[in-house]
Amino acid sequence: MKNRLKVLRAERDWSQADLAQRLDVSRQTINALETGKYDPSLPLAFRIARLFGHPIEAVFQDEA
Amino acid sequence: MFGLSVAHRRLIWFVGGSLAAACIGGVAAGFVLDLGRRLSAFETPAVLAIGLTMTAVMAVVMGLNLRWWRAVDEATREAHKWSWYWGGTTGLCVGAVLFVLVNSFPRAVDAALDGALSPAHALMAGMAVLAVLQVVGYALFWGGWWLARR
Numbered sequence: 001m002k003n004r005l006k007v008l009r010a011e012r013d014w015s016q017a018d019l020a021q022r023l024d025v026s027r028q029t030i031n032a033l034e035t036g037k038y039d040p041s042l043p044l045a046f047r048i049a050r051l052f053g054h055p056i057e058a059v060f061q062d063e064a
Numbered sequence: 065m066f067g068l069s070v071a072h073r074r075l076i077w078f079v080g081g082s083l084a085a086a087c088i089g090g091v092a093a094g095f096v097l098d099l100g101r102r103l104s105a106f107e108t109p110a111v112l113a114i115g116l117t118m119t120a121v122m123a124v125v126m127g128l129n130l131r132w133w134r135a136v137d138e139a140t141r142e143a144h145k146w147s148w149y150w151g152g153t154t155g156l157c158v159g160a161v162l163f164v165l166v167n168s169f170p171r172a173v174d175a176a177l178d179g180a181l182s183p184a185h186a187l188m189a190g191m192a193v194l195a196v197l198q199v200v201g202y203a204l205f206w207g208g209w210w211l212a213r214r
Contacts, residue, residue, distance in 0.1 A: 025137035026071070032139055032213035041138050 002061045006034045008052045022051055071140070074132040082125045089121035139213075147206035155201030159194045 009019050016034070020027045023044070032038035033048075040048065040060075049056040068076075093114045100110025133141070166173050181189060 021069075026069075026140060028210060028213075029137050029139035032210075035213065037213040038139050038142075044138060 001039045002036060002063055003033065004059055004061075005030070005048065008054070008059065009034075023047060069135075071132065071135040071137070074128075074135045078125075078128040078132040081128045085121045085124040089117050092117050143206055143209045146209055147202045151201035151203065151205030152198040153201070154205070155197035155199070156194070158201070159197045162193065 005019075009016070014022075016027045016030045020030045023030070025044070029038070033040060045056055045060055049059045052059060096110045096113045096117070177186075
């Protein structure tokens, strides 16, 4: 699954650590999400979308 | 505490508390074991006391473990679950090969050990080898999981 996490984070000038703190996850998790090597659970995906103020499909795109 | 996350603080409590509980339990078990050896009539209660002490230590360890587990995020949990499954299974597979080898050539193993281990110690060593193989497998797969997601 592709996502726009890195772009959305950069737009707000947040570091990975900042985003990790806001989402209450580890920085390593943010890195794994941004590189598309870890797909979040539905609750975490919703939390991310809510934090950026976008609908979930604007943050995550299914590659299928 | 020093700007650490809740998960990190609980990990410190988990590791530190487990070590402290193991030390206290070990000293208590050693004291009871020594008493049991001096007073032969005390041996059966000593075995029970050591068993109960170690159960209490493990209960503390698992309680701290649970507190830490509730604080970690889902990717961290996934890494541990995946690593325990695949690393633990791989470790057990290696253990199964060793098990079959020892079972197939018991005289060669006896000759190699040359009475170095009593039956009780051999049993302990067998259990420890299986546990170590699983932990090594888990650690390797856990490192691999995070390396693949850098």
